[in-house]
Amino acid sequence: MAFVQQSSPHAHSARPTSRVMLWVLIAALPGLLAQTLFFGWGNLINVVFCIAVAIASEAALLKLRKKPVAFFIKDNTAAVTGLLLGLSLPQFAPWWVSAVAVISAIVVAKQLYGGLGSNPFNPAMVGYALVLVSFPVAMTTNWAEPAMLWDGAPGFGETLATIASGQQTAVDGWAMATPLDEYKHKITTHTAAEVLNHPTFGEGVAKGWEWVNAAFLAGGLLLIGLRIITWHIPAGFLGGLIVMSLAFGNNADLYAPLSLHLLAGGTMLGAFFIATDPVSAATSHQGKLIYGAGIGILIYLIRTWGNYPDAVAFSVLLMNFAVPFIDHYTPPRTYGHHKARRGVPGSQG
Amino acid sequence: MTQLWDFSGGIHPPEHKDISTARPIRNAGVPDYLVLPLQQHIGDPAEAIVEVGERVLKGQKLADVKTGMGVPVHAPTSGVIESIADFPVPHPSGMADRCITLKPDGEDQWCQRNPVKDYRSLERYQVLHIIRDAGISGMGGAGFPTNIKLRPPRDRKVSTLILNGAECEPYITADDMTMREKADEVVAGLKIMAWILRPERCVIGIEDNKPEAIAALRKATEGTQTEIAVVPTKYPSGGEKQLIQILTGMEVPSGGIPADIGVMCQNIGTAVAVAQAVLEGTPLISRVVTITGEAVREPGNFEALIGTPIEHLLEQAGVNQDAVSRLVLGGPMMGYTLTTEAVPVVKTTNCVIAATAAELPAPPPEQPCIRCGQCAEACPMELLPQQLFWHAKATEFEKAEHLNLFDCIECGACSYVCPSSIPLVQYYRFAKGEIRAQQAEQLKADRARERFEARQARLEREQQEKELRRKERAKAAADAAAKKQAEAEKAADEGEAVDERAAKSALVEQALARKKAKAEASQPPAASAQPAPSAPPAEQKPDIEALEKQLSQAQSKLDTMQGMLDDAKAQQADNVEKLERAVAKNHDRVQRAEEALSEARDKLAAGSTESQPTH
Numbered sequence: 001m002a003f004v005q006q007s008s009p010h011a012h013s014a015r016p017t018s019r020v021m022l023w024v025l026i027a028a029l030p031g032l033l034a035q036t037l038f039f040g041w042g043n044l045i046n047v048v049f050c051i052a053v054a055i056a057s058e059a060a061l062l063k064l065r066k067k068p069v070a071f072f073i074k075d076n077t078a079a080v081t082g083l084l085l086g087l088s089l090p091q092f093a094p095w096w097v098s099a100v101a102v103i104s105a106i107v108v109a110k111q112l113y114g115g116l117g118s119n120p121f122n123p124a125m126v127g128y129a130l131v132l133v134s135f136p137v138a139m140t141t142n143w144a145e146p147a148m149l150w151d152g153a154p155g156f157g158e159t160l161a162t163i164a165s166g167q168q169t170a171v172d173g174w175a176m177a178t179p180l181d182e183y184k185h186k187i188t189t190h191t192a193a194e195v196l197n198h199p200t201f202g203e204g205v206a207k208g209w210e211w212v213n214a215a216f217l218a219g220g221l222l223l224i225g226l227r228i229i230t231w232h233i234p235a236g237f238l239g240g241l242i243v244m245s246l247a248f249g250n251n252a253d254l255y256a257p258l259s260l261h262l263l264a265g266g267t268m269l270g271a272f273f274i275a276t277d278p279v280s281a282a283t284s285h286q287g288k289l290i291y292g293a294g295i296g297i298l299i300y301l302i303r304t305w306g307n308y309p310d311a312v313a314f315s316v317l318l319m320n321f322a323v324p325f326i327d328h329y330t331p332p333r334t335y336g337h338h339k340a341r342r343g344v345p346g347s348q349g
Numbered sequence: 350m351t352q353l354w355d356f357s358g359g360i361h362p363p364e365h366k367d368i369s370t371a372r373p374i375r376n377a378g379v380p381d382y383l384v385l386p387l388q389q390h391i392g393d394p395a396e397a398i399v400e401v402g403e404r405v406l407k408g409q410k411l412a413d414v415k416t417g418m419g420v421p422v423h424a425p426t427s428g429v430i431e432s433i434a435d436f437p438v439p440h441p442s443g444m445a446d447r448c449i450t451l452k453p454d455g456e457d458q459w460c461q462r463n464p465v466k467d468y469r470s471l472e473r474y475q476v477l478h479i480i481r482d483a484g485i486s487g488m489g490g491a492g493f494p495t496n497i498k499l500r501p502p503r504d505r506k507v508s509t510l511i512l513n514g515a516e517c518e519p520y521i522t523a524d525d526m527t528m529r530e531k532a533d534e535v536v537a538g539l540k541i542m543a544w545i546l547r548p549e550r551c552v553i554g555i556e557d558n559k560p561e562a563i564a565a566l567r568k569a570t571e572g573t574q575t576e577i578a579v580v581p582t583k584y585p586s587g588g589e590k591q592l593i594q595i596l597t598g599m600e601v602p603s604g605g606i607p608a609d610i611g612v613m614c615q616n617i618g619t620a621v622a623v624a625q626a627v628l629e630g631t632p633l634i635s636r637v638v639t640i641t642g643e644a645v646r647e648p649g650n651f652e653a654l655i656g657t658p659i660e661h662l663l664e665q666a667g668v669n670q671d672a673v674s675r676l677v678l679g680g681p682m683m684g685y686t687l688t689t690e691a692v693p694v695v696k697t698t699n700c701v702i703a704a705t706a707a708e709l710p711a712p713p714p715e716q717p718c719i720r721c722g723q724c725a726e727a728c729p730m731e732l733l734p735q736q737l738f739w740h741a742k743a744t745e746f747e748k749a750e751h752l753n754l755f756d757c758i759e760c761g762a763c764s765y766v767c768p769s770s771i772p773l774v775q776y777y778r779f780a781k782g783e784i785r786a787q788q789a790e791q792l793k794a795d796r797a798r799e800r801f802e803a804r805q806a807r808l809e810r811e812q813q814e815k816e817l818r819r820k821e822r823a824k825a826a827a828d829a830a831a832k833k834q835a836e837a838e839k840a841a842d843e844g845e846a847v848d849e850r851a852a853k854s855a856l857v858e859q860a861l862a863r864k865k866a867k868a869e870a871s872q873p874p875a876a877s878a879q880p881a882p883s884a885p886p887a888e889q890k891p892d893i894e895a896l897e898k899q900l901s902q903a904q905s906k907l908d909t910m911q912g913m914l915d916d917a918k919a920q921q922a923d924n925v926e927k928l929e930r931a932v933a934k935n936h937d938r939v940q941r942a943e944e945a946l947s948e949a950r951d952k953l954a955a956g957s958t959e960s961q962p963t964h
Contacts, residue, residue, distance in 0.1 A: 003686060004675040007775040009761030010702075010709045011362050011519065011681040017716055017768040075716060117717035117769075230722070278721040283733060327736075334753040335356075335590060335730040336603035345751040 021076030023228050025083055027219035028273060032087060034215035038208030039144040040153035042091025045160055046098055047083055053102040054082030061111035077116050081105050084124035084274055088266055088312075089131075090142035092159070092175055094166045097138050101127035121320045122280045125313040132313065141169045145176040146200065146208035179206035179264040181309035183256045192252035206264035213268040220272025229276040232285050236292020237271040237299075238262070244300035255304055265303075270295070270312035280320045287323075287330035294319045351552065351578040354598040356591045358729040359583040360762045362519050362682065364558060369522045369641040372649035374530055377638075377665055379426050383451040383656030384693040385411065386422075386438045390492030392918070393417035397449055403430045406460035408632050410482075411449050418918045420484045420494045424451060425634040425654035427458040439678055439695055443688035451656065462630035473545050476627060483626030484633045484696075489513065489524075489616035490589070492697040495623065498613070499545050502916050505608040509597055510548040512539050513614050514555040514562065515580060515587030518680030521700040523637040524617040526650040528555070528562035531621055532569035538620030539575065541627050546613065551575045554592050558582045584682065585760040589614045591729050603756050604924070618699070638662060638694055642703035644672040653694045659701055660690040666703075674706035681709065682761040716769035724763035724773060730756050734763035738773050741780035746787070749780050757781075792930060796937075803941070893949050900942040907935040 035043040058078035062069045085101050105127030113119040132139050147153040154162070154174055162174075169175075177185075179200050186195040195201075204210050223229045241261055249255035261267065266274075275281065275295050282291035295315045302311030333340040388394035395412035399405055405424040413421040431452045435445040468476050481496035501507055512535070516524040528535055535553075543551050553570070555563050557579045566577050580586050580595050590601050592614060599610045607613055618636055625631040634655055641648040646667030653662055659676075676687040679700055687701075702709075724734035733752055740749035757777050764773045840859045914928040 003673065003688065004706075004709075004711065005686050005688065006675065006711070007772055007778070008679075008684055008759075009682040009764050009774065010675065010677055010684065010686075010704070011765060012712050012770060013360070013362070013766050015766075015768055016713060016770065017719060017721075020721065020768050071714070077719070115717065117719050227723075227726070228721075230726070279719050281720070283720065283722060283725065283736065331733055331736075331752060332725075332731045334603065334732055334756050335594070336600045336605070336756060337753065341751055341753065345747040 017075045017077070020228055021080050023226055024080050024223065024273065025076065027222045027226075027228075028083055028087060028216070030215035030219050031212055031269060031273075034208075034212040035087065035091075037149050038146050038211055039091050040147065040149060041156045041159040042093075042144050042163070043087060045156075045163055046089050046091070046093065047086030049095065049163075050086035050089070050098055050102045051079050051082035053099050054078040054085075054106050057103050057106040058111070061107055062115075065111065065115070067115065072116065075116065078106060078110075081110070081124045081127075084269075085127055087269055087273075088124070088128055090139060090175075091144035092142035092162050093131075094138055094142075094168065095163050096166055097131050097135050098163075100134070101131045103127075104130050117279055119279055120323070122274060122277045122316050124277075125274060125316045125320075128313040129317055132308070135168075138168050140177070140181065142175055143178045143181075145174060146202065176200050178309060179209055179260060180256065180303060183260060184303070184309050187254065187256070192257075205259045209265070210263040213263045216268035216272060220268065223272060223276075229272070229278075230285065230288065232288035233276045233281060233292040234271040236289040236294075237275050237296045238267075238292075240293035240296025241267065241300055242296075244297050248300070249304065261300065261303070265310040266312045267299075270299070270316065274312060275316055275319075280316075280323065282323050282326045282330065284327070284330045284332045286332070287326045290326050290330065291319050291323065294322060351576050351596070352598075353578065353580060354595055355581075356586070356594045356729050357731050358725075358727045358762060359585065359591075360727050360765055361582070362584055362765060364582075365520045365641070365681075366522050366525065366558065368643075369520070369639050369648045369650060370525060370561075372647065374526050374637055374650045374652055375665070377651040377653040377657055377662055379453045379455070379457065379654065380657050380661040381453075382431065382658075383425055383428075383453065383654060384436050384658065385425075385449045385451060385656040386436075386693065386695055387412050387447045387449065388419075388438075389422070389655075389695040390419070390486040390494065390697065392419040392494060394447065395419055395422050397433050399430050399449070401430050401432055404428070404454070405430060405451070406458050408462060408634060409460045410484075410632075411451075418494060418497060418915070420481055420486050420496070421632075422449070422655075423484050423632040423634050424460075425656055426451070426453045427456050428453040437689055437692050439687070439692045439698060441685040448693070464630040465627050468541060468627050469544065476541065476545060479627055480623055483622070483631070485619060485622045485626060486633075486696055487616055488618035488622065488636060488696055489699070490697070492695075495615075495619055497918065498615075499542060501546075501608040501613070506611060507546045507548050507608060507613045508611040509550045509552065509613070510539070510543055510546055511592060511596055511612060511614045512551075512553040512617060512620055513587060513589070513592055514553050514559070514566070514617050515592055516559070516617075517556060517582070517584045517587035518682050518684075518700075519584075520641050520702050521639050521680050522641075523639045523650055523699045525559045525562050526639075527617050527621060527637050528559070529565050532562075532565035534621045534624045535566065535617055536569040536573070536575065536620075537628060538622070538624035539615075540573075541623050542615055542620065548613075552578050552596050554578045554580050554586075554596050556580055556582045556586060584762065585729055585758070588729065588758055588760060590758065603753065633696060636694065636696065636698070638698055639700040640666040640703070641700065642673075642677075643705045643708045644669050644674075644703040655694055655696060657694045658691055659687070659694065662694070662701065663690055663703060668703055672705045673703045675702075675704045675709050677702040677704060677709070682765065683759065712770045712772070715771050718769055718771060721768060723766045723768060727762040727766045729760060729762060730758060732757060734773055737780070738771060738776050741776040744780075744783070746780055746784050749777075750784060754780055754784075788926075799937075893946065893953065896942065896946040896949055900939065900946055903935060903939040903942045907932065907939050910935050 032043060032047060055073060055078050059069050059073055062072050082102055085105060089098055089101065105123040109121050109123035109126035110119045177200065182198050182200050183195055201207060220234060224231050242258060245258040245261050275292060282288050298315035298318055299311045302308055302314055329342050331340045331342060387397065393414050395414045397412045399411050405411060405427065407424055407427045409424045410421045411424050428451045431450040433449050436448040437443065438446040438448065465471065477496045477500060485495040486492040487495060514524055514528055539551060551574060553566055553575060563577060563579055570577060578596055585591055586595060589607065593607055593612050594600055597612060601607050602609055622633045635652055636655065637650050638653045639650050640662050645663065646669065648666055651662055651665065676690060677684040678687050678698065679685060681702060718735055718738060720735055728734055736752050737749050737754055754777060759774050759777065761774050767773060910928065910932045914932050917925045917928050
């Protein structure tokens, strides 16, 4: 009888990529739940639609590239890209905005670069940035007014009809500027107290948003606990943002306060779910800290002095550019060596 | 309580150790035939010192290493040498190698043994000699000759002696069972090694999943200075470098050996073998082997004679032939698959896993790397496995080497955790192999170039010498011609002044002079040719001295290099290859010097015989 010939190791842990991605999907559920509770059905509809479009476009491209379709679809990575876009896009974003974002993410940012593992940029953020610069109106006027699902939020049917209608701007009275947007534009002419009177801020930091961010934080901690992500990128991300805010933004009458930076907008979703995309992030622990810190710092810079109220997508993409550079200079020190071997073969340091 | 450190990375694979610890160590008995490979460890193979058909006694030396690094091989039982031929040996490639086959006669008759009651009354080198003569090589890893390891270079004082009882690989329990059942022998062996090395500290490191072994050793070491360090179960804590880090907090320098930081690790089985060799005079003729896996009905540990076919052990453990899908020699993390169960137990064989298909299933197909970094989290050497993988895959070996590829211990932790089930270790082995092949190729090319350049230089030198000789000859000829002409002119000048008679005699004289000149002209070349052969000997006399000096210098250099190489081999240093190259080079140099010397001597001899007749 012929024995199986195999190179060691002969044992393998049972956590394939598909399961890793499934855990990411599961860990995002509290955030999605919070979004639905506080902002209505929009995000849920977007998530389902985006995942469907993501899987369809992934399958189409795999077929075009003559790759085994089922084998790659089963890794759940396209679903995660769809999920992230569904969570980040405005609740009432017309369907074609979501579709353009997802298709450009999967087709251009992922498959045209060689598919899973070969994309230098975070696909979801490429899609998001593309629609953000291409459809500024649709991307800024469709954020749902914070209203409890059972108390004033538009119903499921109405929301679905709005999204499906393809209208550039949502029904009047449903949508509202996001807290970051509101603060950024009002603070130049008003005091902090006046700005915070706006209903979008509510009683706490930012009505609804604070809970959504808390839920994503909880999901992120679950991912760290499951060792699916390490703490380095979120820590760098939040650390960079906090340091910048404390250093430059301590006057609430001039700049958005730290609490708003952390709990409004896409901060926690970005820190735990988007920036941690392993394919486009830095490799070593030190590199991950630098990479995360770079994103946090850029977010503060763009939110405060740039043109956009939120800046996760641009910051992530900019730091994606820097990843090869960061990796180059941050290899870990190997056991038995005095110091890390930086750079390329032949170079010093 | 011993202070412990942690090593980075590591994994917790299912242990599967209880499968084989339920039964005590069983004696595997004497099989129908024994196959004793002449090479059972790194270093040089032994040479058979017995003849086919010869009857040998149990414990009798069958083969020994005369030159180079190695230890002898002994007869595990009495019997007749059946053949000395190639048989399949335990090797990842499934290759065959030279083996002595012994047909046991069933009498199990011992040869003369010389137990040493009080080894402390001997000199240390004598005890080391006993250990060597007992054929002991490390029974855990690569099987390094123990006597050489126990004699570190003078400047490397071993202050910490570690006995590695971690046995971190899943399934394997040979050391565990040995510690449980032979704790006294383990400690006795450790004491002998400690007596040889005189360390300040003796530690036995054991993973906390072996409470019985810990208890047994605690009892056996009661009242001694030996520490029992219970280390947390984490693969690969039993890796030499990792265990040293856990127990001392120090790291073995890259490319160095533990002795560089004053540490030495020895294996549990080796300690038992040392105790038996010294105290009982028993050579290493058996060892404990774990036979486990779901395809055997009665898994457990066996005291097996070296040379026992694996087949025999599997039968004793009640193998279900049809259920075996994979036969792994060693553990599931670092072991290799066998092509046949006919291979024998050797000194380094610790475990055989007869696994069913469900137990060790084929890995799922490889997916693209998503750079998740799980591998880097698991790597105990703090490497960047995924970067190494990219570089190995792209055959950018220089970059892989730059990222310390050669520090990889191939523990398999990265492959184990890889969610894309990429056979990472296989990629690293490939890259290492390619780099080694390139280096060998480079070395060969360098040598060829050296040889070619030496030949070119010699040809040029010969050409120049020839040219010189030719010039000298031409000069001599020219001189002679000039002289002849001058004389003729002189004669002509004289002839003008005298009468016809005088002119006549002048003519005669002229003719005579011509004749003389001719004679002279023919003479000078001989005269000038003469110094040519005779001159070199005159010059070569000091030359020979110089050559002799050169030769002796080269010889002494070679000797020191050889010494360094032996030391390096003794320490398993990474520069062994480099030193081997240097030795080979020096060897060439000595040879060249010898050749040059003998050539010069020949020339001298030839020169003197040639020049004799002309005188």
